[in-house]
Amino acid sequence: MTDSHSNVSGAKGGMTARDIFSGAFRQPKPQSPVIDIGKQPACAGKFSITGVSRIRSGFLNDLLKPTFAATTVKQLADESREAAGKLQVLGIAKHVAVEVDEGSDGKLDVHFRCEDGSRFAVRTGVDVGGDEGTASIVGRLNNMWGGGESFEANYARGTKTAAAFRGVLAVPLAADPQRRFEVSACQASTNYRPYSSHDELRRSLSAALVSKQAGSMQHELAYTLAWREIMGLGHAASPSLRALAGHSVKSGIAYTCTHDDRDSQTVPTQGTLIKTMAEIAGLGGSVQMAKAQVDLQTNHALSSGYVLSVGAQAGALWSLLDQKTPSLADRFFVGGAHSVRGFEYRGIGPRDKSDSIGGDVFYAAGLSLLTPLPRVEALRGHLWANAGQCALLLNQPKTNPAEFMRFLSSPSASVGIGLVYRHSMVRAELSWCIPIAATPGDKLSAGLQFGLGFQFL
The missing domain is CATH 3.10.20.310 (membrane protein fhac)
Structure with a gap:
């Protein structure tokens, strides 16, 4: 007492x-x-x-x-x-x-x-995103030392992920569940064929401070040590991909700030998402770079059940010191059912032969109108327009202003119509896609395209 x-x-x-x-x-x-x-x-x-x-x-x-x-x-x-x-x-x-x-x-x-409270919990689940579906089993140990600490282990296999394991130890700070210290370890092997002729093996250790403020704001400051390997190159791998293959070690600090007051993360009808991320690496390791990205979305409920949604994303990656070429594992990729619809997954941006090699700068934008359908509350009509571009511009010996203006003024774009199914855990889309603008090398996906996941442009 x-x-x-x-x-x-x-x-x-x-x-x-x-x-x-x-x-x-x-x-x-x-x-x-x-x-x-x-x-x-x-x-x-x-x-x-x-x-x-x-x-x-x-x-x-x-x-x-x-x-x-x-x-x-x-x-x-x-x-x-x-x-x-x-x-x-x-x-x-x-x-x-x-x-x-x-x-x-x-x-x-x-x-x-x-x-x-329960000391142990085990559950299975299905995760979707990045043009991939994964099945997982999760084990959780609660209140390990009498202060609300938890340890969660997750093992997953998917259509591209050969095997992935992640363990997270979370410790609340000052008995506050909104503030915690996390230590995590992760290993994942991913197959990126047929978009690029390689596999990627990633191992990482990270420590993070996470703080959720009253309302809808969250801050996260994390240190990550990651060992990545671009491996398993196919016989048709391009010269650019072969030059980027091998090992890289990244030691860096990242800060993420998220404001999210949407009423749903999958099919919101109102609210705004503002997410910014800044990362710098070079505290040891073989990677010296700075990276920034911003994701925006706003949703407005109109009359008679219509919902207007506007979203935008942009990012930039700079090599630092003497490193001239950004690592493939850090580059941006655009295209696919969750990104710019009407194009293949990673189908927009720099390519060498059939390999998507990513970019150091990108942007994407989307406009969506969800319409009510009679007698089916969970199903909605969907009218949309997407545009985006990805390029290697910032780390060239000399940046050509004309190329930068062309990057900004000539996005790949598509329009379409479809259906959106709102499930309590996931969003499913079936769209008829019509690409209306493309740059040389883009991989189009005209006609029907199916998407299943949490976050869509």
Whole structure:
């Protein structure tokens, strides 16, 4: 049990401290004369918790600091509810009932009666994106050391991913589930044929600080050490791809800021997404580069169930020091059902023979109109227009201004019509695509194109 050191003020109007605290939850209808019980002085005396098998005293001290700092009934009620909610979010307890008794010293003694949280969880799932579907099995260990820590291991196989493993240890900071420290390890082997004649093996270790603010803002600062290998070149691999093959080691820091108040991540009807990322590598390793990317989307619900959506993406990659050519593993790729529709996956941008070799600068934009369909709420009509371009411009010995202007003014573009199915976990699209502009070397995908995933342009 923990004791508060705050002074106590007596209850007014003959009400006991317990009556006042309970009244803060009941919120009775105003009577005459009106007494604002939420402003009545009160403070916590002792705290106890039952029903949880593992919880650290240091974690409890951090969790309950706001509760013992409360000076009114309303503050005490709010902070008690907040602490109970954190126990559930962190998986320490499934359910928490808050009880209060008046102590012998007139203070309010708070007690949490909990149902112990599950220690282990296993689930299977399907992930889609990047023109690929993967099946995975996920194991999770909750509340490892009594402070809401968790470890999650994920093993996946897919249509392009031969095998992928990721393990993440997450530790909440100051008993706050919105702020955490994460350490992760990942290994993945991916087949990029037939878009480019190679496989990629990627191994990485990272450490990150993640902070979610009130509302819709999230910040992440991460350090990553990654070992990538471009391997398994086919007999028809182009000279450019052969020059980029082999090992590279990237040691860098990345900062990501995300504002997302959309009502859905798959088929939003309102809200805005603003995501910016900045990365710099060269703290050891063989890769010296700076990279920036921004993703934007805004959605507006019109009358009669129509929804207008506008999205845009852009990014740039600069080689630093003496490194002249960006690594293939860091380049941008454009095209496909999730990017610029009407083109093959990675079908827009620099190519050597049949190999997509990516670019160091790109942009893409999309305009969509979702229309209601009679009697089918989860299915919507879809009118859209997409445009985008990808090029190798920033790391050339001498940049030609005419080439840069051509890059900006001559995007590959397409229009189309289709259907969008809104599932609770994923978005499915079937589109009839009509490319209306293309640059030499682009791989078109006119006619029917199917997309399944979470994020679409």
